[in-house]
Amino acid sequence: MSATIFVSDLLLAFLLSGCLLYRYGDWFRQRIIVTLAVFLAWYFSFLIVFIIPLDVSMTKYRHCLKENNLPLKDEDNAIMGERGNGTGYYNVTLNSTHNDNNNSSGVCYAPYSLLPSYVLPSLWRIVYWTSQFLTWIVLPLMRSFTQAGEFGFWGKLRSSLWDNVIYYTSYLIISAIIFTYILLQPGLHLNLERLKAIASSASNTWGLFVLVLMLGYGLIEVPRSLWKASLRGHSLNRAYFKLAKLMSEKADAEEELEDSLALVYALHQRIQSMSSKELM
Numbered sequence: 237m238s239a240t241i242f243v244s245d246l247l248l249a250f251l252l253s254g255c256l257l258y259r260y261g262d263w264f265r266q267r268i269i270v271t272l273a274v275f276l277a278w279y280f281s282f283l284i285v286f287i288i289p290l291d292v293s294m295t296k297y298r299h300c301l302k303e304n305n306l307p308l309k310d311e312d313n314a315i316m317g318e319r320g321n322g323t324g325y326y327n328v329t330l331n332s333t334h335n336d337n338n339n340s341s342g343v344c345y346a347p348y349s350l351l352p353s354y355v356l357p358s359l360w361r362i363v364y365w366t367s368q369f370l371t372w373i374v375l376p377l378m379r380s381f382t383q384a385g386e387f388g389f390w391g392k393l394r395s396s397l398w399d400n401v402i403y404y405t406s407y408l409i410i411s412a413i414i415f416t417y418i419l420l421q422p423g424l425h426l427n428l429e430r431l432k433a434i435a436s437s438a439s440n441t442w443g444l445f446v447l448v449l450m451l452g453y454g455l456i457e458v459p460r461s462l463w464k465a466s467l468r469g470h471s472l473n474r475a476y477f478k479l480a481k482l483m484s485e486k487a488d489a490e491e492e493l494e495d496s497l498a499l500v501y502a503l504h505q506r507i508q509s510m511s512s513k514e515l516m
Contacts, residue, residue, distance in 0.1 A: 241349045245286040253279040273378060277370050280363045291356050293347035300344035368439060372407070376400050410438060 253275055257263060263271045380396035414434055418426060464470050 239351070242290065242351060242355070245290070246283070249279055249282040249286050252282050270378060273370060273374055276366065277375065280367050283363060287356070287359065290347075290349045290351070291360075293349055294351065294356065297344060297347055297350065304344065364436075368435070372439070376403065407438070407442075411435075414438065 257271070257275055257278060261271070261274060377393075377396050377400060380399040381392050384392040384395035384399075411434070415426070418430075418434075
């Protein structure tokens with residue numbers, strides 16, 4: 237039953253991400269790497285929403301066992317008590333071995349989504365570090381790559397790296413300051429786990445900063461823009477305003493086109509005259 241719920245959540249998040257990507261993204265016209273990156277970003281975001289209730293229920297159950305001073309073992313190997321007759325809980329009897337100060341009976345409700353203890357931590361590591369890789373490296377480079385004006389692959393890649401150099405430089409400066417501070421502390425030593433903690437802390441700090449900076453604006457501006465979009469008179473006046481600006485830009489573009497055509501015609505005449513002189 238627990239594996240069925242877990243697999244159902246995985247499949248539901250997969251189908252929801254695929255349907256939304258098919259609805260709002262023209263994935264037949266995109267490269268496979270673009271579709272895969274966007275799908276993974278959406279899939280992991282929805283997966284967090286579906287998996288958190290399972291994690292909370294399992295954590296609450298383990299906390300109940302810990303409060304009753306029961307040994308925490310792998311749920312697939314340990315017998316924490318006798319299963320109730322279809323009631324969905326473990327009836328735990330406390331004695332002097334488990335708790336010297338309490339000889340009463342307690343009930344720890346075992347969730348139907350109970351999984352082995354290693355499943356969710358492994359899943360969260362995959363989701364977290366894959367999301368970090370997509371957020372800080374892959375998606376910014378892909379966005380700048382699509383907006384680059386170069387025609388070749390390496391030119392676009394070089395342009396995207398240059399566009400993100402300030403973004404990465406600021407992040408590296410912050411990391412260098414933190415590393416320097418840790419190295420100057422005599423009682424602290426860097427290892428892999430602490431490096432992961434530093435990277436996670438820096439990422440979370442930046443995310444909270446952006447959230448605090450943008451959340452207030454988004455909570456007000458998004459509903460207001462939707463409300464104004466529902467007003468036909470306001471939408472019509474806004475369209476008139478944009479139309480006047482677009483007409484001015486269209487006239488400027490036509491003048492630039494005429495100048496470019498005149499220049500091309502002059503160059504064409506000059507090339508023809510030079511070719512005729514060479515033939516003579």
